[in-house]
Amino acid sequence: MRRILVPTDFSEQAQYAFEVAINIARRTGAAIKLLHVVEMPRSASFSATGDVVYHDNMEQLYIMRLMEATKTNMSKLIAKVSHTGVEVVQEVDVDSIVNKIKRVIAADNVDLIVMGSKGSSGMDEFLIGSNTEKVVRTATCPVLTIKTSNPEFDVKEIVLASNFRREVGKAMDAFKYFQKLFDARLHLVYINTPGAFESSSNLRSKLAHAADKYDLHNYTINVYNDTIEEDGILHFAEDINADMIMMATHGRTGLSHLLSGSIAEDLVNHTSRPVLTYQL
Template identity: 25%
Template structure:
């Protein structure tokens, strides 16, 4: 982890995610790339015969001034977390959020994204549905999504959900490697439904593969309700971060947009690290 991209809209939600980014940058000795995007209006020339260049320049300058005003606040947050030494690069772009995230990842060679999310309203509306799939699936690097309710504490327990597919092994190896840096433990969870085809031999083979790692535990929990079981696991095991592969993106969306139970409300406080197949 050398460069962490942090999309910011200067809300409390994005500033909360910035705290996580600062702590990770401090630990991994990484740089931060702060991205602020804004939309230029689509103007009907017949309804509003203005000088388009002047209009766009005014909007851009307004956003630039706002950006400059907010930077000292971000610096103060970094200083409060004893991270004033971290290199921060600032980028302001007009256009669609997800497109700009992809563009900056490529341009800056960012290898990690930390972004805030806020349930079914607010900033999440800008990339809900198909755009969420783009952020999680199409972006080429891991994405740590931090709910507005999450408050940073030392990351001591990382959960990893698996279906014991072969492709999960590399992702779990990456999580274990990250956990070592964080001095955290990894709890690998498989929810075994009545239709599950995972054998005891498969589970034992995985345990054997990771037998030299002393910071990992495997949990196989029988249940018909996968999502609820994961939510309960997050609470009962006091999980500080949930990691999963992108094929679980539908669950990811539900986790941030469903608020029908108290336990789900609790799980909303857990940052989610989306990895890639």
Template identity: 35%
Template sequence: MKKILVPVDFSKHSEYALEVAAQIAKDKHMEICVLHMIGLSESVLSKNEAEEYKEAQYYMKLANKRFKPFLDKDYLKGLKLSQLIQNYKIFSEINAIVKELNIDLVVMGSHGLSRARDAFEGSNTEKVVRTCEAPVLVIKQRRQDLKLNTLVFAWNFKDEIAKTYKKVKQFAHFFNAEVHPVFINTPSIKFLSSTSIEEKLKYYSEQYDIHEEIVVYSDITIEEGILNYAKKIEADAVAIPTHGRKGIAHFLKGSIGEAMANHAKIPVITFKIDV
């Protein structure tokens, strides 16, 4: 892993993400690309070419002006840092940047659902993670000394999860972290008997050579179960698989996936499932 992308809107939450990215970059000798999406309105884009260019130049200058104090931080000193300003129409364009720049990790801040009008928060966080092919680390609070020593991985007993788990293991190996796969058994979704779970564990061991213990944790909801188990083992982050355009909600049923990304105080890392 060599490059980190940090989308920013110059808010305190995007600064939290930038500070975490700096910690990772220093520890792992990575470089950081800071991305600001202008997001020109449709009224601007409907103007003639000369007017569009003039308007775009204005917003570019404004963004560059805001970049200078935003990036003037002691924790960024000594790091290889670049900045990028783009206009966006749809959030999947971030993935185009990820592929173009060979980004290995996206770190972004999120406020939650209370102020969804801003560019990189609330449900828009879920829009980014559902389209991004690189892992996305979502930061909700300032973390001056982030550790990624212990990760909880949300397991769902489907064949597609095995490949994703191996991606998570590679990610964990890079950070010298331990991964704890956990299946949340709930009465409200599809409750599995002990016999059924034992058969599935045997299947994954034989079919995919996965021999790590998959903990079965019972709770009222999947979201509560993941967070409660993470708290129990004092995990540093939760790793969640995502089905891409179908979103993490498809993996965890209903709106639970989006709630995990938007409401969990613990850092959440999303990994796109290969299908």
């Protein structure tokens, strides 16, 4: 791992994410980019060269002052969080958050995003979701979501929840990397629900086959019964006092996302535990 991206809005959760990123960077030798995006006003547009063009002088002045204040806040955040021995660079830009993050991932070859989240629920979640959820859905690298203070980030028990079908193999290298990074125990879990019920013996055989196929070590096999998959993952993680949950997501957008949803994105919104997601 060489590059970690930490988007920040200067909230407490964003600071928690920065602290976790520092911990991971010290373990891996990675450099961190701390990014703040000022959302582009609706009345602004792009020129042929890609520069932001404003249609109101007062608006341009407001954005310039906001950028100056943002750079000051960025400097305060970097000074507040101890990062001795870790290279930290900062960037402030005017753009949409998701689009900017996607461009930084491509330009900087980002290996991991560590992002704070307040979560969302109810009508707000249904209509727009959180920025973190949108990043989870669209990022082409793993995304680690942080909600609570955990500067030591000592991960010993990891839940890997999946149906363990063929496509999950695309994410296994990333999941194994994090398990090895923290020398953690991996708890493979299949949530058995009434709507798609299978015998425990069949499911345990399926999980054992997956463990052999992906050459996993230091793991347990678990079949957990619950009414829906999301609740099952949350309850299982609580039962074993997990330090992190790992899941793959299909990253659906638009109408298909609205209709089918995503368990991984729901977990990001509803659990206080760190969640590592990987888009298949």
